[in-house]
Amino acid sequence: MEIFQVVSLGLVASLLFIVLKDQKASLAFLLILVTGIIIFLTIVPKIAEVFALIENIGQKANVNGIYIETILKIIGIAYIADFGAHLTRDAGLNSVAAKIELAGKVFILVLAVPILTAVIETILGFLPV
Numbered sequence: 001m002e003i004f005q006v007v008s009l010g011l012v013a014s015l016l017f018i019v020l021k022d023q024k025a026s027l028a029f030l031l032i033l034v035t036g037i038i039i040f041l042t043i044v045p046k047i048a049e050v051f052a053l054i055e056n057i058g059q060k061a062n063v064n065g066i067y068i069e070t071i072l073k074i075i076g077i078a079y080i081a082d083f084g085a086h087l088t089r090d091a092g093l094n095s096v097a098a099k100i101e102l103a104g105k106v107f108i109l110v111l112a113v114p115i116l117t118a119v120i121e122t123i124l125g126f127l128p129v
């Protein structure tokens with residue numbers, strides 16, 4: 001299973017980080033950065049499979065494609081912002097990590113506005129005038 005490979009890579013990188021952090025801190029951080037990117041690239045195909053499945057289900061349910069696409073973008077932004085925030089925290093830059101998380105939340109809010117508007121309009125359509 002791929003999870004064992006990912007966990008093994010993470011454990012090896014963690015052990016190397018512990019050994020290198022006192023002697024060559026910049027190389028140790030580079031190791032963690034590269035490890036994170038490799039793990040991220042490993043899971044991207046799995047995420048793509050899930051996204052394709054969700055799009056397929058949305059088409060079968062006759063859900064407007066723009067809504068499915070927006071929801072998938074929101075999920076992607078959440079994962080990418082979380083990944084970036086964790087990497088910057090690993091570098092000891094908590095304030096930058098907080099800004100990345102804030103930016104992710106703002107981008108999600110911007111994408112969610114049309115969906116919220118459609119939901120409110122649908123609810124208002126059910127109410128008698």
